[in-house]
Amino acid sequence: MDETLDQVEFRKKKLEKLKEKGIAPYPYKFVRTHLARKLKEDFETLKGKEVSACGRIRAIRIHGKSSFMDLQDYSETIQIYLNADTLPLDYDLIELLDIGDFLGVKGKLMKTRMGEVTIWVGDLTILSKSLHPLPEKWHGLSDSEERHRKRYLDLIANEESVRVFKTRSLIIQEIRDFLNKRNFLEVETPILQPEYGGGFAKPFTAYQESLKKNLYLRIADELYLKRLIIGGMERVYEIGRDFRNEGLDRFHNPEFTMLELYQAYADYKDMMEIVESLFGRLLERFVGSSEIKYQGKVISFEEGWERLSYFGALGEMTGIDFKTLSFEATKKEALKLGINIEGLFTKGKVLEAIFEWVVEPKIERPTFIMDYPKDISPLAKDKRDEEDVVERFEPFLGGMEIGNAYSELNDPIEQRKRFLSQAALRKKGDAKTESLDEDFLSAMSYGMPPTGGLGLGIDRIVMILLDQPSIRDVILFPLLR
RNA sequence: GGGUCGUUAGCUCAAUAGGUAGAGCACCGGCCUUUUAAGCCGGGGGUCGCAGGUUCGAUUCCUGCACGACCUACCA
Numbered sequence: 001m002d003e004t005l006d007q008v009e010f011r012k013k014k015l016e017k018l019k020e021k022g023i024a025p026y027p028y029k030f031v032r033t034h035l036a037r038k039l040k041e042d043f044e045t046l047k048g049k050e051v052s053a054c055g056r057i058r059a060i061r062i063h064g065k066s067s068f069m070d071l072q073d074y075s076e077t078i079q080i081y082l083n084a085d086t087l088p089l090d091y092d093l094i095e096l097l098d099i100g101d102f103l104g105v106k107g108k109l110m111k112t113r114m115g116e117v118t119i120w121v122g123d124l125t126i127l128s129k130s131l132h133p134l135p136e137k138w139h140g141l142s143d144s145e146e147r148h149r150k151r152y153l154d155l156i157a158n159e160e161s162v163r164v165f166k167t168r169s170l171i172i173q174e175i176r177d178f179l180n181k182r183n184f185l186e187v188e189t190p191i192l193q194p195e196y197g198g199g200f201a202k203p204f205t206a207y208q209e210s211l212k213k214n215l216y217l218r219i220a221d222e223l224y225l226k227r228l229i230i231g232g233m234e235r236v237y238e239i240g241r242d243f244r245n246e247g248l249d250r251f252h253n254p255e256f257t258m259l260e261l262y263q264a265y266a267d268y269k270d271m272m273e274i275v276e277s278l279f280g281r282l283l284e285r286f287v288g289s290s291e292i293k294y295q296g297k298v299i300s301f302e303e304g305w306e307r308l309s310y311f312g313a314l315g316e317m318t319g320i321d322f323k324t325l326s327f328e329a330t331k332k333e334a335l336k337l338g339i340n341i342e343g344l345f346t347k348g349k350v351l352e353a354i355f356e357w358v359v360e361p362k363i364e365r366p367t368f369i370m371d372y373p374k375d376i377s378p379l380a381k382d383k384r385d386e387e388d389v390v391e392r393f394e395p396f397l398g399g400m401e402i403g404n405a406y407s408e409l410n411d412p413i414e415q416r417k418r419f420l421s422q423a424a425l426r427k428k429g430d431a432k433t434e435s436l437d438e439d440f441l442s443a444m445s446y447g448m449p450p451t452g453g454l455g456l457g458i459d460r461i462v463m464i465l466l467d468q469p470s471i472r473d474v475i476l477f478p479l480l481r
Numbered sequence: 482g483g484g485u486c487g488u489u490a491g492c493u494c495a496a497u498a499g500g501u502a503g504a505g506c507a508c509c510g511g512c513c514u515u516u517u518a519a520g521c522c523g524g525g526g527g528u529c530g531c532a533g534g535u536u537c538g539a540u541u542c543c544u545g546c547a548c549g550a551c552c553u554a555c556c557a
Binding site for chain 1: 488491492493494505506507508509512513514515516517518519520525526547548549550551554555556557
């Protein structure tokens with residue numbers, strides 16, 4: 001706070017005057033009977049009755065011996081009316097109030113000549129004195145840096161922002177409800193992990209003093225949730241924060257919220273069914289249509305989710321059958337397409353680069369891209385009846401990747417081989433490989449049932465459902481430079 | 482990392498072909514007992530993002546830096 005700001009000085013003087021009058025500017029509690037919205041909704045039954053409300057002053061209109069104020073609470077804004085003849089306490093007190101102060105009022109509910117539902121205040125309590133002026137009432141707060149750094153001001157000033165975060169919360173509740181009804185159990189697994197796994201990403205590191213041990217912030221929940229499947233918890237999920245030590249842009253925040261779920265005796269097709277049903281629920285409740293408008297584009301669910309194979313989609317876009325190409329030939333094609341293949345040590349990684357460049361931007365409809373190359377999917381099970389491909393899919397919406405799912409690999413001998421080939425790649429200099437996790441292998445060797453697993457990026461789903469352009473608009477306190 | 486644009490009052494924004502800045506809201510004083518972006522009269526408030534340079538003089542021109550937005554690259 002800028003202590004020298006004259007407006008702050010004026011407010012501090014008012015605070016002193018309140019104290020001189022024997023009024024406590026920061027009391028402890030207020031009992032309210034109704035939220036602002038309730039007062040408006042139930043006006044007919046509450047009309048003329050004594051009610052109480054509390055909130056923050058958002059506007060003051062003084063007309064000499066009577067004045068109006070707008071009081072904003074969690075639900076809405078309600079107008080209050082203060083009249084010198086009917087206010088039991090000193091009317092001059094009004095002069096000591098400012099926009100931003102918290103007030104509790106009691107009085108009769110009425111309507112003004114203009115038809116506005118209003119509390120005719122009989123008793124007034126100052127609940128908190130505000131010392132710093134709020135952002136302007138009409139234009140709100142639009143400076144994006146201030147909005148993200150001082151989210152509290154954004155929430156006070158911008159209704160839309162409140163709506164986004166309230167709805168984000170409801171979306172997550174709905175997802176929990178959906179999974180709970182299918183007998184999934186919500187669990188919590190470690191965020192601080194001695195080995196990181198479940199994805200190809202650079203981790204954050206941490207240090208535990210008393211154990212003198214290096215730890216990683218998790219990049220995924222996967223390997224711990226699978227341990228629970230091995231332990232006999234047949235359906236588990238976790239909604240939690242993952243951390244990836246990579247660049248930030250409109251789709252990436254270093255910490256983000258991920259849903260992961262695992263279902264024993266299921267495969268990746270069952271995971272597709274879950275995605276379809278879940279989106280059906282979310283669309284019904286939060287969009288109210290089978291079409292989502294996202295940033296001017298229409299994403300239609302009318303015809304359901306399209307299923308495209310990874311190699312099929314690549315072939316369609318490029319006219320090349322990459323399936324049969326050698327690593328060397330694949331690299332040549334990538335270079336022809338102008339793709340940087342530095343640091344890519346397998347055919348799968350090169351294909352991935354080509355895929356992101358050529359295919360992803362063109363995926364318009366809700367789509368499951370299926371059957372990924374084996375060498376970039378070390379935790380997924382071989383596809384039945386097809387070589388070098390695994391049972392894995394990623395759901396795409398509006399050109400955005402929103403998740404990842406497999407028929408989970410549950411053969412411990414094969415899993416060890418996959419880890420070893422990842423380790424070999426790491427030796428060659430590939431920074432983004434799966435770590436060999438002995439404890440996980442050991443767990444799997446006790447026997448793991450066939451399992452379907454699914455991860456969904458919650459932030460991105462919220463972005464799409466609420467038509468928000470940046471991940472920073474759906475995370476309350478995004479990381480800023 | 483590269484490119485483009487931006488940063489002026491508490492907030493939202495103007496202006497200056499180089500002569501140290503204005504409006505609305507907010508704030509202060511006055512009038513006003515049903516207003517609602519209340520109104521009318523009067524007033525105060527600025528290291529023009531930061532640091533250098535050019536110049537008699539820089540908010541304005543130049544360079545660097547910080548922060549931000551977008552694009553691009555990177556990124557399961």
